[in-house]
Amino acid sequence: MAGYTQLTAFHLDVLRxxxxxxxxxxxxxxxxxxxxxxxxxVPSVNIVSLQEMTELLGGTExxxxxxxxxxxxxxxGTMFFMLPLGQSKKLVSRMIxxxxxxxxxxxxxxxxxxxxxxxxxxxxxxxxxxxxxxxxLNIQPSVPALSIxxxxxxxxxxxxxxxxxxxxxxxxNTSLTEPENLxxxxxxxxFFLLPDPDSFEKIFGALGVPLHE
Amino acid sequence: MSEAxxxxxxxxxxxxxxxSIRTTGLGSCVGIILFDPMTRLAGMAHIMLxxxxxxxxALLNEAKxxxxxxxxxxxxxxxxxxxxxxMKAKIAGGAQMFQxxxxxxxxRIGPRNVEAVKSGLADFRIPLVAEDTGxxxxxxxxxxxxxxxxxxxxxxxxxxxx
Numbered sequence: 136m137a138g139y140t141q142l143t144a145f146h147l148d149v150l151r152x153x154x155x156x157x158x159x160x161x162x163x164x165x166x167x168x169x170x171x172x173x174x175x176x177v178p179s180v181n182i183v184s185l186q187e188m189t190e191l192l193g194g195t196e197x198x199x200x201x202x203x204x205x206x207x208x209x210x211x212g213t214m215f216f217m218l219p220l221g222q223s224k225k226l227v228s229r230m231i232x233x234x235x236x237x238x239x240x241x242x243x244x245x246x247x248x249x250x251x252x253x254x255x256x257x258x259x260x261x262x263x264x265x266x267x268x269x270x271x272l273n274i275q276p277s278v279p280a281l282s283i284x285x286x287x288x289x290x291x292x293x294x295x296x297x298x299x300x301x302x303x304x305x306x307x308n309t310s311l312t313e314p315e316n317l318x319x320x321x322x323x324x325x326f327f328l329l330p331d332p333d334s335f336e337k338i339f340g341a342l343g344v345p346l347h348e
Numbered sequence: 349m350s351e352a353x354x355x356x357x358x359x360x361x362x363x364x365x366x367x368s369i370r371t372t373g374l375g376s377c378v379g380i381i382l383f384d385p386m387t388r389l390a391g392m393a394h395i396m397l398x399x400x401x402x403x404x405x406a407l408l409n410e411a412k413x414x415x416x417x418x419x420x421x422x423x424x425x426x427x428x429x430x431x432x433x434x435m436k437a438k439i440a441g442g443a444q445m446f447q448x449x450x451x452x453x454x455x456r457i458g459p460r461n462v463e464a465v466k467s468g469l470a471d472f473r474i475p476l477v478a479e480d481t482g483x484x485x486x487x488x489x490x491x492x493x494x495x496x497x498x499x500x501x502x503x504x505x506x507x508x509x510x
Contacts, residue, residue, distance in 0.1 A: 185356075185357050185358055185396075186356040186357055186358075186359075189356075189357050189373055194372075195372040195373030195488075196372050196373060196488055198503050203445075203446050280446035280447060281446075282445050282446050282484075283503070284375070284445065284485060284486040284503050285372070285373045285375075285486035285488070285503055286373065287357070287372055287373020287374075287375070287486070288373045288374060288375030288376075288377075288443070288445060288485075288486025288487070289375060289445055289486070290373075291357055291373060291374075291375045291376065291377050291396065292375045292376045292445045292446070292457075294357075294396070295376065295396065295397065295457050298358065298396050298397060298412060299397065299402050299403060299404050299405075300403075300404040300405055301405065302358070302405075302409060
């Protein structure tokens with residue numbers, strides 16, 4: 136599975152659908168939590184180098200709020216939900232009535248951190264349970280952890296398992312947004328799903344799409 | 349001074365006198381600088397994993413692992429005429445980006461990377477003259493071959509020099 140050479144365009148379509156269903160459920164869950172509409176963009180599936188991976192979201196030094204968890208069980212992998220820093224504070228101000236929106240860097244109240252953690256829990260939990268239902272595979276989330284730091288440092292950490300067997304990662308990327316016609320300051324969050332290299336065969340197998348023709 | 353030479357994740361680069369070399373977004377990864385104060389030659393690696401025995405690929409990227417990266421840099425600097433006895437090292441990185449209660453091994457990858465780099469340097473008897481490792485924050489580092497200073501930037505603090 137070193138170069139992902141067996142993957143065809145059809146396989147990538149299947150992964151896109153996986154992202155679609157997972158993020159669709161996550162959008163619904165967040166929408167219920169916030170009491171407002173949350174839209175989802177059509178997912179993209181890309182095979183990227185380690186270097187390209189750490190440069191997603193506008194460069195390795197972009198500050199992001201990120202919830203990280205490991206997918207455990209039959210198809211292990213890594214999942215991130217990431218928001219650029221300013222966006223994360225907007226999300227919190229929508230979640231908690233009365234929490235002032237303070238765009239300054241380096242200031243995070245306990246409430247802010249726990250609200251972000253909670254948003255991450257809701258989103259990733261619903262994403263993964265949809266994935267588990269779809270594939271029939273036993274996939275459980277680890278307890279999610281939150282970090283506010285450079286995107287490169289955070290994504291690099293998520294690549295540890297993959298980097299043992301490849302210089303490339305398959306990334307299923309979906310973004311959630313608020314309907315843009317209402318606010319120009321709508322929130323954009325990104326899901327990155329990074330199955331471990333050995334998990335692809337299991338995911339495709341469970342969906343009835345053989346990896347080898 | 350010209351623009352700093354950039355070192356990407358799982359890469360090694362070298363630079364000469366009166367220049368600087370940098371890598372961005374070190375999380376659990378470790379940045380290793382080997383330099384010679386006399387010739388002012390330096391190399392920088394951005395390693396991800398402690399040991400090349402963890403690799404599951406046929407073709408090994410030596411810049412990805414602590415043990416092979418140190419070896420490759422020593423060899424390269426020697427080929428450029430640097431005596432091993434003159435080489436010095438500075439390192440930074442090896443943070444734990446996320447705190448977990450579970451004791452899974454990959455979670456401790458930052459500290460393990462740091463230990464592996466130190467033992468790699470010790471194998472070649474290269475003195476570690478400065479380090480800024482551990483903690484839970486990402487770092488961007490830049491090494492200058494004029495001053496031999498290593499500038500460290502983090503998101504939450506003012507930048508500092510080791």
